[in-house]
């Protein structure tokens with residue numbers, strides 16, 4: 001379907017997939033409403049989106065871990081546009097890689113708040129703006145971690161498994177409205193994800209991708225645009241996308257120097 005002049009909300013638009021998605025939807029002539037906590041970064045992303053062809057690009061502070069912040073963001077969005085055609089629930093990430101035995105409350109809470117409760121809060125707040133007609137899309141960022149558990153990631157895997165359940169529940173609740181609901185579930189992709197997980201430890205973060213070719217943020221943004229631009233009678237329920245070098249969570253091909 002034609003995306004020109006669609007209104008697209010992207011959460012977590014200050015880096016990684018969200019920033020790349022802003023540029024990809026901009027190139028299709030969309031209006032962008034961008035949210036994240038780092039507003040200085042959003043300002044840069046919005047300026048780049050205008051350069052890439054966005055019909056408009058606005059931004060507002062958003063902490064999906066806070067209901068008042070989500071409500072303030074939704075009120076701002078309502079003041080700018082009476083409709084949101086596409087909602088990209090992308091904000092989130094992993095904090096720490098500790099086994100359950102030594103897991104930290106702060107890490108667990110941050111993951112539950114952003115990936116799980118944040119997704120619910122933003123969707124609840126923006127649903128009234130999503131038109132009940134064919135073509136609208138709610139696209140949630142899941143992960144291969146929601147399909148297969150791995151060591152040190154009990155909570156991250158848990159919240160991404162929950163994302164799949166929320167996506168399925170929403171699709172059932174919204175059938176008949178014309179709103180499509182899908183999940184995009186990537187494997188290893190080089191963004192700020194590992195840097196956040198390892199709390200700024202750049203050596204540990206870059207080691208995640210050592211000797212292999214990860215996905216890029218642009219790969220994921222392209223896939224988002226493809227999902228949303230299918231004909232209105234087509235809903236891409238769920239996509240798993242991995243680097244060719246990653247056959248499974250525990251099976252990554254690494255070249256040695």
Ligand code: NDP
Nearest residue numbers: 012014015016017037038063064091092093189191192193
């Ligand atoms: P980045 O760390 O590059 O981006 C994460 C984005 O989420 C940032 O814009 C950050 O903005 C935002 N964010 C985090 N917490 C909050 C919050 N409480 N409120 C608002 N925004 C928040 O990582 P990615 O782009 O890789 O991650 C995007 C999504 O994709 C996440 O949900 C992640 O779990 C998922 N994913 C990532 C994979 C990967 O390998 N990279 C693979 C599979 C899924 P700010 O800090 O400015 O608020």
Ligand code: 8X3
Nearest residue numbers: 143144145186187188
């Ligand atoms: C991010 C992918 O495999 O690092 O969701 O958990 S993984």
